[in-house]
Amino acid sequence: MTLSKFRQLLQLLSTVLVNSYIGTFYVKAININPLKGICVPFLNCYACPTALFSCPIGTLQHFMAIRAIPVYLLGFIAMIGITTGRMACGWLCPFGFLQDLMYKIKSPKFKIPVIYSYLKYAVLVFLVLIIPYQTGELWFSKLCPAGTLTAGIPWALWNPTNPTTGRPVLPDGPGLIFYLSLIILFGFLIWFVVSKRPFCRTACPMGALLSLFNRYSMVRLEVAPQCDGCNTCQANCPVDLDVYVDANSMECIRCLECTKCDHVRLITPFAEAREFRCSRR
Numbered sequence: 001m002t003l004s005k006f007r008q009l010l011q012l013l014s015t016v017l018v019n020s021y022i023g024t025f026y027v028k029a030i031n032i033n034p035l036k037g038i039c040v041p042f043l044n045c046y047a048c049p050t051a052l053f054s055c056p057i058g059t060l061q062h063f064m065a066i067r068a069i070p071v072y073l074l075g076f077i078a079m080i081g082i083t084t085g086r087m088a089c090g091w092l093c094p095f096g097f098l099q100d101l102m103y104k105i106k107s108p109k110f111k112i113p114v115i116y117s118y119l120k121y122a123v124l125v126f127l128v129l130i131i132p133y134q135t136g137e138l139w140f141s142k143l144c145p146a147g148t149l150t151a152g153i154p155w156a157l158w159n160p161t162n163p164t165t166g167r168p169v170l171p172d173g174p175g176l177i178f179y180l181s182l183i184i185l186f187g188f189l190i191w192f193v194v195s196k197r198p199f200c201r202t203a204c205p206m207g208a209l210l211s212l213f214n215r216y217s218m219v220r221l222e223v224a225p226q227c228d229g230c231n232t233c234q235a236n237c238p239v240d241l242d243v244y245v246d247a248n249s250m251e252c253i254r255c256l257e258c259t260k261c262d263h264v265r266l267i268t269p270f271a272e273a274r275e276f277r278c279s280r281r
Contacts, residue, residue, distance in 0.1 A: 227263040
């Protein structure tokens, strides 16, 4: 099995595993089992009918809204970042998986200007931290396209009668914010087809948090001094990086697709030193 196929298999398994709670179809309410107290290192909407675990960004907003320090969550994010950087974005994130798949659709392709990558830090600071702290409302979750796709749309279409209350889960319908989030989602879906991982690169606050650790994480990339700039790494890169220019960019999702070029290799604390091979695969 090739690296790409293996990575896609893990992305698929991750997507199924984190959304495998079937009890919702019986209780017709959001899962509140003990596993919901555990976060995964990528976006996974708490309100998704089949979500088994929690979203770190949703949890972070909750603590901002109640004006408390999320000690466990910050430790969890730091542990993930220090060990693997943004590797979860490349290997486990369901929304990243969707972007990879949709980019394969034949269409004109467009590069994303580098300056757009700074937008996700604004999203993190304002929509995830400051606005929830000031208003008590989880505004990123209200507008998040991943949450709209996996939670907003399923509940709006299903809208079952809650057996506890005897009323529909959404008694007054989905509301104006839902339709605004639909517009955002559809805009990103179109963007997914024509550009490489635009949400990850321009809007994902989890990617913004983990990117802060990329240059110092235990899992890193190294480019051979004799690299001839063949662009094999950039052609394979899901986020369109010049790996030979900045091997450990804050935008790197550690997918390892660039290692298809023998001038790029993975470095870990447990890897034995070896010489680069110079042949092409």
